[in-house]
Amino acid sequence: MSTPLLSVRGLRSGYGAVEVLRGVDLDVAPGEIVALLGSNGAGKSTFNQTVSGLVAARAGRVLFDGKDISATHYRDIVRAGLIHVPEGRKIFPNLSALENLELGSFARARERRAANLERVFGIFPRLKERTRQLAGTMSGGEQQMLAIGRGLMGEPRLLILDEPSLGLSPLLVEELFGLIATLHGQGLAILLVEQNVGQSLEIAQRAYVMENGAVQFSGTGAELLATDRLRRAYLGV
Template identity: 80%
Template sequence: MTEALLSVRGLRSGYGPVEVLRGIDLDLHAGEIVALLGSNGAGKTTFNQTVSALVIARAGTVHFDGADITRAHYRDVVARGLIHVPEGRKIFPNLSVRENLELGSFTRARANRAVNLERVFALFPRLLERTGQHAGTLSGGEQQMLAIGRGLMAEPRLLILDEPSLGLSPLLVEELFGLIADLHRQGLAILLVEQNVAQSLAIAQRAYVLENGAIQFSGTSGELLATDRLRQAYLGV
């Protein structure tokens, strides 16, 4: 198999005296959707923040496209094309939809801003309808569209989506996962970090299950769905 686009080995990370991640190994190849699954508090967001260089790793390595980014500055990580759409959306509520999107290309792909704006508006027509509206007045689903659109403005080589379905209605969740599948079909590599196991495994090629800061299961989506313990713990079947 070709070299992984993202390769994580022995990753340990945490906050102050608390170690959250305890030796994580994970690979993601170009063009893949890989799901990182786990309940609230399992360490998913800490993993995302450490890979994105927002939290400094205590041990282990993170390589992206062959380069060691374990100790890189987060701006350099973004410049390489590893783009993180954070949990809770983290939009700028007092800026317009357009201004939020334009900020996505501040570090990377600024020269293609106009073309990428057109692409985002084609994906999310509702954002085009609200281009001048303050982002804080959007619905939860529209804010999630805006957060993903902002990430796409940077022309990501890998898009990390942290709990994108959190707080959305079942109908919007269905729409969101359809969009993620469409982005994957266009060739985008995606790390989908979710509590929604069934929906994630329906679109991911492979998955890892994180519990208490360690990987407990990994394999293809089919293999994980065939694991009795996983089905009982996460799917209730």
């Protein structure tokens, strides 16, 4: 693997007296899709929020493009090009689709907003048809497109996608994973945090499996699909 764009070592964090992450190591190379898998409560979302600066790290290091961002403010992390599309979409329901997209370039790439809008509309043509529609009235699939599109407006160097398929129909999940593969084909590095194991491993170069706040094993998609450890991690058998 080339020099990692994101390198996490010994990361610990949590909430109050509760420690959730217990020494996580993870790498993402430039242009790579890496899947972070695990059942509910494994610590995946806490990992995303800690790397993104939304939750304070208690120990360990997070390096982005070789710079330690472990104690960096989340706005500066966004400005560096590490952009997090959160679980649950977190769109602004009372703003239009266009206004939500424009907010994505508030901290980064504001001067290229018009060009990036056209790029997003090229990837998600449905959003162009709904620029004036209030985001809260859009379908679940359209809201997920909007959340990803908003992330792309900031010209990410690494895009963290937290449970992007959650709540979507099987047809929309298929479409979503196709779009993620398209973004990867354009050279974007992606950390895909998902419970949809099969489709994640189909498009990821490598994957990590997290249990109880720690990475238990990792490997290529083919390696993980061939091991019983993956089944045990999810089913406990």
